Amino acid sequence: MLKMKVQDMTIEYTTTPKEKPDLSTLVFGKTFTDHMFVMDYEEGKGWHDARIVPYGDMTISPAAMVFHYGQTVFEGLKAYKNEAGEITLFRPDENMKRLNASNDRLCMPHVDGEFVIDAMKKLIAIEKDWVPAKAGMALYVRPVMFATEAYLGVAPSKKYRFLILLSPVGAYYKEGINPVKIAVEGEYVRAVKGGTGAAKTAGNYASSLKAQEVAEANGYSQVLWLDGREHKYIEEVGAMNVFFKINGEIVTPALNGSILPGITRKSVVQLLTHWGENVVERQLSIDELIEAANNGQLEEAFGTGTAAVISPIGELFYNGQKIVVNEGEIGTLAQKVYDTITGIQFGTVEDPFDWRVQV
Numbered sequence: 424m425l426k427m428k429v430q431d432m433t434i435e436y437t438t439t440p441k442e443k444p445d446l447s448t449l450v451f452g453k454t455f456t457d458h459m460f461v462m463d464y465e466e467g468k469g470w471h472d473a474r475i476v477p478y479g480d481m482t483i484s485p486a487a488m489v490f491h492y493g494q495t496v497f498e499g500l501k502a503y504k505n506e507a508g509e510i511t512l513f514r515p516d517e518n519m520k521r522l523n524a525s526n527d528r529l530c531m532p533h534v535d536g537e538f539v540i541d542a543m544k545k546l547i548a549i550e551k552d553w554v555p556a557k558a559g560m561a562l563y564v565r566p567v568m569f570a571t572e573a574y575l576g577v578a579p580s581k582k583y584r585f586l587i588l589l590s591p592v593g594a595y596y597k598e599g600i601n602p603v604k605i606a607v608e609g610e611y612v613r614a615v616k617g618g619t620g621a622a623k624t625a626g627n628y629a630s631s632l633k634a635q636e637v638a639e640a641n642g643y644s645q646v647l648w649l650d651g652r653e654h655k656y657i658e659e660v661g662a663m664n665v666f667f668k669i670n671g672e673i674v675t676p677a678l679n680g681s682i683l684p685g686i687t688r689k690s691v692v693q694l695l696t697h698w699g700e701n702v703v704e705r706q707l708s709i710d711e712l713i714e715a716a717n718n719g720q721l722e723e724a725f726g727t728g729t730a731a732v733i734s735p736i737g738e739l740f741y742n743g744q745k746i747v748v749n750e751g752e753i754g755t756l757a758q759k760v761y762d763t764i765t766g767i768q769f770g771t772v773e774d775p776f777d778w779r780v781q782v
């Protein structure tokens with residue numbers, strides 16, 4: 424099969440560019456740029472018809488398999504603009520690796536990561552004026568891929584579409600960098616070992632909505648999931664991985680097949696290790712966490728994610744008990760991690776690991 428080259432991609436420019444949004448009132452994920460990237464796949468033919476077109480609605484068969492059996496995966500990364508106007512991506516190669524791992528799990532074809540990153544860069548370059556040059560803001564990049572074959576049999580689709588959408592964003596949580604309140608889920612589960620929890624696929628998010636709705640009604644931003652088998656071990660939050668500082672040790676749940684392997688998580692582990700901190704990836708039970716909190720040993724808690732960035736957790740609610748962490752304030756570790764990660768992303772802090780990729 425011929426390898427696609429970004430030079431061969433067609434570009435159709437919009438004739439009706441939109442007005443740029445007011446950055447002070449931007450809501451996460453509701454504003455899209457003028458163009459999007461599209462390519463299609465067909466068994467035997469491979470990926471073809473790579474193109475940049477005006478952002479807009481598409482025609483898809485009502486029998487497309489994605490609507491019936493949920494064969495779809497997505498990614499999330501951000502493009503940042505520094506004061507000199509340079510635009511960079513954060514570790515896009517990691518998103519491509521995870522995308523193809525998700526594709527494996529969902530019986531979907533691989534994409535050529537190098538080609539997709541080139542296409543992404545081209546799209547972002549066209550939309551460069553949409554990248555907010557403001558601290559705490561970025562252009563969210565959403566690659567998404569789904570089954571388009573019109574067929575009602577349960578089997579892997581023979582046709583797919585791949586898109587890259589761009590959306591200027593600010594904070595994911597209304598709290599911004601201020602600590603969020605999280606409810607530990609006691610009834611529902613997000614994923615089980617052997618299931619699709621480690622893949623970035625829509626079903627994991629659909630199945631999380633019920634618990635999220637209950638948590639929100641009770642005044643909590645998100646749900647902290649426990650493992651699906653024993654309902655005992657901490658896994659992750661709806662849109663972020665979690666870290667806890669317990670008696671000097673920084674613990675994040677080990678990747679076990681049902682947790683999404685976050686790229687921010689991986690970066691934070693690398694950073695903490697680089698700083699000589701005692702960071703450990705291991706099983707952490709909710710009982711151990713509650714006991715540590717009751718003994719005054721739970722020093723800090725924070726979540727990590729592309730959308731959520733570094734988000735301190737100020738309160739946990741479990742089994743009728745409220746656990747206030749670090750008096751509901753951001754801790755020194757979370758602040759240092761936030762400053763360093765966002766500094767590397769925005770180009771204001773040295774990047775010792777070469778994580779930044781020029782657009």
Ligand code: PLP
Pocket residue numbers: 499659660661662663664683684685686687688727728729730
């Ligand atoms: N866990 C879930 C369920 C997520 O949706 C995300 C967001 O992508 C994360 C964790 C964090 O992953 P990353 O740091 O790669 O954005």
Ligand code: COI
Pocket residue numbers: 498499500661662728729730731
């Ligand atoms: C991301 O952080 O990129 C995510 O995918 C979270 C998303 C579900 C909003």
